Every structure is written in C-alpha cells, then in structure tokens.
Amino acid sequence: MEFITNFPLFTIVLSLFSGVLCYMLKPRVAKIYTLVYEGFLILLVSAVLYYVLATGQAFTYVMGEFPAPWGNEIRAGVLEAMIALCFLIVMICSVSAGFRFLKTDMDESKLNLYFTLVNLMTAALMSLVWTNDLFTGYVFLEILTLTSCGVLIVREIGRTSLAAVRYMILNLLGSGLFLLGVVLLYDLTGHLLMVPMKETIAELATDPAVLPVIGVAVGILTIGLSIKSGLFPFHFWMPDTYGWATPTSAALLSSLVSKAYIFLLFKTYYRAIGIDVLQQLPIRHVLLVLGAMGIVVGSLQAIHTNNLNHMVAYSSAAQIGYIYMGIGLGGVAGYTAAMFHVMAHAITKSQLFLTTPRLAEVAGGNLKFQDLQGSALKTRVAGFYFTIGAFSMIGIPIFAGFSSKLQFALAAVTGAGIKRILIVMLALAVSSMLNALYFVMTLIRIYTPDGDNNRSVMTHHHINYHLPMLLLTAANLLLGLRCDLIVDLIGKGLAMFG
Amino acid sequence: MKKAFHRFYNLIAVICCLLLIGVLLYAVSMLPHYGQENPRSVEVVERYVHDGLEETGATNIVAGMILDYRAFDTLGESHVLFTALICVIILLGKDVKNMRREYDGYYTVEYESYHKLADDKILRLVGYILLPCLFLFGIYILLNGQLSPGGGFSGGAIMGAALIIFAAAFGFETVDKVFTEKVLKGVTFVSLAFYSFAKGYVFFTGANGLENHVPKGEPGMILSGGLILPLDIAVGMVVACTMYGFYSLFRRGSIGHDHTFMDQQ
Numbered sequence: 001m002e003f004i005t006n007f008p009l010f011t012i013v014l015s016l017f018s019g020v021l022c023y024m025l026k027p028r029v030a031k032i033y034t035l036v037y038e039g040f041l042i043l044l045v046s047a048v049l050y051y052v053l054a055t056g057q058a059f060t061y062v063m064g065e066f067p068a069p070w071g072n073e074i075r076a077g078v079l080e081a082m083i084a085l086c087f088l089i090v091m092i093c094s095v096s097a098g099f100r101f102l103k104t105d106m107d108e109s110k111l112n113l114y115f116t117l118v119n120l121m122t123a124a125l126m127s128l129v130w131t132n133d134l135f136t137g138y139v140f141l142e143i144l145t146l147t148s149c150g151v152l153i154v155r156e157i158g159r160t161s162l163a164a165v166r167y168m169i170l171n172l173l174g175s176g177l178f179l180l181g182v183v184l185l186y187d188l189t190g191h192l193l194m195v196p197m198k199e200t201i202a203e204l205a206t207d208p209a210v211l212p213v214i215g216v217a218v219g220i221l222t223i224g225l226s227i228k229s230g231l232f233p234f235h236f237w238m239p240d241t242y243g244w245a246t247p248t249s250a251a252l253l254s255s256l257v258s259k260a261y262i263f264l265l266f267k268t269y270y271r272a273i274g275i276d277v278l279q280q281l282p283i284r285h286v287l288l289v290l291g292a293m294g295i296v297v298g299s300l301q302a303i304h305t306n307n308l309n310h311m312v313a314y315s316s317a318a319q320i321g322y323i324y325m326g327i328g329l330g331g332v333a334g335y336t337a338a339m340f341h342v343m344a345h346a347i348t349k350s351q352l353f354l355t356t357p358r359l360a361e362v363a364g365g366n367l368k369f370q371d372l373q374g375s376a377l378k379t380r381v382a383g384f385y386f387t388i389g390a391f392s393m394i395g396i397p398i399f400a401g402f403s404s405k406l407q408f409a410l411a412a413v414t415g416a417g418i419k420r421i422l423i424v425m426l427a428l429a430v431s432s433m434l435n436a437l438y439f440v441m442t443l444i445r446i447y448t449p450d451g452d453n454n455r456s457v458m459t460h461h462h463i464n465y466h467l468p469m470l471l472l473t474a475a476n477l478l479l480g481l482r483c484d485l486i487v488d489l490i491g492k493g494l495a496m497f498g
Numbered sequence: 499m500k501k502a503f504h505r506f507y508n509l510i511a512v513i514c515c516l517l518l519i520g521v522l523l524y525a526v527s528m529l530p531h532y533g534q535e536n537p538r539s540v541e542v543v544e545r546y547v548h549d550g551l552e553e554t555g556a557t558n559i560v561a562g563m564i565l566d567y568r569a570f571d572t573l574g575e576s577h578v579l580f581t582a583l584i585c586v587i588i589l590l591g592k593d594v595k596n597m598r599r600e601y602d603g604y605y606t607v608e609y610e611s612y613h614k615l616a617d618d619k620i621l622r623l624v625g626y627i628l629l630p631c632l633f634l635f636g637i638y639i640l641l642n643g644q645l646s647p648g649g650g651f652s653g654g655a656i657m658g659a660a661l662i663i664f665a666a667a668f669g670f671e672t673v674d675k676v677f678t679e680k681v682l683k684g685v686t687f688v689s690l691a692f693y694s695f696a697k698g699y700v701f702f703t704g705a706n707g708l709e710n711h712v713p714k715g716e717p718g719m720i721l722s723g724g725l726i727l728p729l730d731i732a733v734g735m736v737v738a739c740t741m742y743g744f745y746s747l748f749r750r751g752s753i754g755h756d757h758t759f760m761d762q763q
Contacts, residue, residue, distance in 0.1 A: 006705070017690075020580065021687070024687050062704055063704070064700055064705075065703075065710065069541060072569070107593035110587070110588055113588050114588075124574075127574065135571055139575055140574050150585040213529070216521055217525065
C-alpha cells in the first residue's frame, strides 16, 4: 500500500524515458508502445487516486534525500489525481482516435518523433499536476511549450507553420512573464517550494509596503499563464492554432495543454500565494471580468466565423473564460466549479476536435459550413459523436456542460456580492444562448440533406476510433449524471489541496 | 478607418509597455538591494553554502545545487534540449513532405558544394590548431564540474562548438566517418536514459528512506560528488549532440549522411 506513494514519481520519470525510447523505435512500434504505456499510466494514477481516497489525506514525496525547503518535492492529493486521470484518458483517446489523420498529415518516417513528443508532453503534464515547487513548474512548462509547438508543426503546411510561429512567440512571452513572476516571488521570500513560500508570503502581506510588490509578482505570473492558456484579450491565436493542427494535436492542445497551465496557476494561487493573501489583491476581480468578457466575445466570434474548426476553437476561448471566471469568483464553490469545468471541457473539446475532421472528410476535406451540409448523414457515427459534444457545450442536461454551468450558477449565488452574481449570471445566460445558437445552427447544417443521395460515403469506422469516442462519451455522461459524486471528490481534493 | 485603428492600437501598445516598465521598476525598487542580505531568504541559501560540500561532496556548490539538491529541475532541463532537437528534426529533417517539387533546389548537391567551406585554407589551418585544444578544454570543463565552475551544460556546449567547427573546416564527409546519425541517436538515448534512471534511483531511495549506494568520494578529487560527475558527462553528451544536430539539420536537412534521399536524386 505504501508503495503507491512512489507512483507519481514513476509517471514522470518513465514518461521522460518513454519519450527518449520512442526516438529509437520504429514508427509502428512507437505507436503501440505509447498506447500501452498510457494505459499503464492510467492504472498507476487510478491507484494513486484510490490510495489518497482511502487514506483521506494528501502525501508529499521528497525527490531525493533533502527535505522540503532545500530539495524538490511532489505532492499528490485527490484533486491532482483526478486531474491527472482525466488528462491521461483524454490523451490516450486523442492519440488513438486521431491516428488515421496523423498518418496522412505527417511523413511516415517521422511518426515515431510524434510519439516522442506525446510522451514528453505526458511527462510535462504529470509534473505540472504533481509538482509542489514553482521552479519545477517553470522547467516543465518549458517542455510543455516546446512539445506543444512540436505537435502543432508536424503537418508541415504553410498555415500550420504560421500558426506555430505565432503560438511559439506568444507562449515564450508567457513563459518569460511567468519566470519573471517566480523570480520576484523568490526574491521576496527566498523560497521556491510552495508551502514555505506561502508561509513567508502570509507574513509579508501584513506589511502594506510589500503587498503591492506581491501584487505585481502575482499579476505578471497570471498574465503569463493567461496568455498561454488563452484568456480573453489573448485568445486571438486559438483559431489558427487549433484549426490547422492535425486532429490529435488540436485535441491535445485545446484539452490538455491549456488546462495544465490553468491548473498550475490555480495551484500557485492556492498553495504558493495563499487564498487569504489573494483575497487582498485586485487580480481576482480582473480575472472575473476578463473571464466573463471572454465568454461573450468568444461566443460572438464563434458565430461570426465560417469555418467549423475555427468555431470550435473560438468556443474554446469562451470555455477558458468560464474557468477563469470560476477562479475569479473565489470561494470553495467557485474553485469547485472551475475545476469541474477543467475536466468537463477537456473531455468535450477533445471529442469535438476528433470528430470535425471526419465530418470534413466526407465534405471533400473542406471545413466551410456551406460544404458541410449533410455531412453528418454521410458519416452518421461522426455526426452522432459531434452531436454529443455539441449538446454538452450548449449545456443540455445529462451532459457534462450542463453540470458545470449549474456549478457556476450555484457558486455565484452562494458567494457574496450582488455585482458578482449579476456578472456571472449575465455571462452564463448570454453565452448559453449564443452557444445554443451556433451549435444548433451547425447541427441543422450538417443534418440537412444536401441533395446528392450518396449517403454511405463513410460507414466504416475503425475500432480505434469507436473505443476512444465511447470512452469520452461515457466520461461526459459520468460528469453530467453523477455530478454530485465528482463535486464531492473535488471538495475533498480542495480540502487537502492547500 | 483601418489606419486610424492601427494608429490607436500602436498608441495603446506603447502606453501598455511604458506602464509595464514603470510597474516592474517600482517592484524591483522594493526588493532587497543587491549585496544586502535578505533576512527571509537565509534559511535555504545558508544550508546550500555551509553544508553543501559535506552533503553533496561537490566543491562547486552550484553543481551540488543543480545536480543534487534540486536535481529534479535539472532532469527536466536536460530533456528540454532533447525536445528542441526533436522539434528541429520534425521541421527540417528531409522527408517526402518537405522535399516536394516546389522546394527543389534547396538541398541539391550543387548548393552543398557551392557553400562548402572545407576548401578554405585558413579555416582548415586554424581548425588543425584549434580543434584539439577545444575538445580537450570541453572535456576538462565537463569532468571538473564538481570541482570548479563548469559542468555538463558548459562543457557540452564547448564540445558541440568544436564539432561544428570540425564539420565546417573539414566537411561533413569527415565527420560522418565517425559521427553518424546512429551514433548521435545512441549517445543521446544512453545519456538520457542513464540520467532518468540514475536520478529515479536517487529519488526513490531518498523518499523511501533506503540506503543510497552511490559513494560520495573524497571532496576535491575528480571522483567526488557522488552522481554529479556521471550526470555531468551525460548532460554534456546530450548538449554536444544537440548542438551539432542543430547545425547539421540547418545546413543539410539531416544529421548523418542521408542515403535514402541522396540515392533518390
């Protein structure tokens, strides 16, 4: 039983090793190895989740012989294990379901390099989830940045290269700002580990002369991570990045990479800065307002665009807005809603990005709406999965999207302040309406017969596609139907998170 | 309309930058001054400085810090380089997609010979004199990481630079005789795998309170600092391979001599 505490370490070190190993393997072997390995990781993380639930408390794991303020540390609780499990499930589904497109988008001789990047990305994601140290967070943030640019660029067409360059520049800017924030915090406190840093900051915050400096450091760090994850004024890179990437990469980038940044930010707030200090800083109001604006602006831009992938990408901008709004809202309810939405959105968005290329495929490879007419009739399976994702995004009951909207509304009502209730409720109402508008329009479009009777263009889908899609659908329904269970788990996780 | 917007946009950008500069200057002015001891940051630094030699066995405290106290960060850092190498191979490595017809003439033989530096007499002569020194110096810095300033990253960078000069002065054909893609792959794989497992072993034993069987050695000697020396060598190998790999990929689109594409042409 005690041995399970080693598993978080294994998920990181073995992923790094797998990345290097895939560089040596043949492409076919690398694919099989990666899928088996991700499955193995899911088992490990499930064991960790079971262990922390059974013991009822989080555990810290010293990396090496030197304890907390001197050496590195990782820490696992219910929330970390849940997020890690969700990330891994989405990862294995994306790799499996998008492989058919990967083969055509990328030169076959280089496919093993893609799996190298996927494994390194897994290592970075796992480290960001488990880490208890701000600088470790920065190092693996760099690996995540590089791998995400790498998986984006594999398509080697002009549009992706352009998108990748822009994505890389913005991401490096974000990393730089995050590093600047970490340096300022280190200068103030003399610690990089989160728990001692929090104690020192709580002490420092009582001095009114130092509080603004803490505010600047936290602000810069927040701007850096919100550029990387695509909060409202910084969301303009999303449509090109997600829209032109190969489907697996689009799913990985939108569902996992941006969520990992948000999770790191949340962890920094909760564990390194401390909620009490955060309450004294104006940054949470800014996050609330920007989140709410992002929801509305993202939805409006999604209506405006004429390209299915761009629409889904803009809807991502809106969903990221939800998460930041939850963090800005504050309180246990707000954080619960934000974390719930991290999982709900990761599961739903990857499903959407993995179905849109199949809809486009039967429409002659075109993602423009006028060409997509009737595409769901030609490939009913993809149409079905797209419908589920769209329903979840709109917020129709029994799907994950509904539960998370419910959580946000509950959080707004239980939290104090009429202004905040108003902002959140307005954002929820407007965005639900707009979401319904563009997703229903899309659904009507793809289910309208286009006149030509060639309905069985693509009836056969491989099991490699069905299985992950069914898994994502099941996860979606689990989040939607057993929302109380998940919220309960997140509550337990938050209690042991700080 | 559009022009007015752009002007407005530029104005806002400048104002934002000035604001950011002001805020940062203000924040920095509030920090403890340079050279002045920060009363709060003593705890961590003190142990590194005072007990570092005893606990890690490294005379060079920086090496002890990055490879022993905070080895997990460095484990990630060494994989950053590897990730960058993979990205460059994906982008620049010759394959069917980026050797499409419209790119004809980028990697042709004429182009290669036109830019051949190997016939340059001055470069060659300087290479003869400089290269042995460079390799020796790189190895020295690599092996003395635990004793003096230096270590894997800097020593590896010097050796990588030496490899690049080697390729520039004597041509890729000469380097390809010893340093093929297979060698680079093998060295990178062995180094990084060794790094991961050695550090994984230390993390595992440390966290579980088991005995660590790596001898610390006598401080001040070459064989000291426990795992620091082998880890430095591993990091140095990765850095050298990565740097040479970048150079080779940027110049000819492959790391070793690429038979498949040359034969097709």
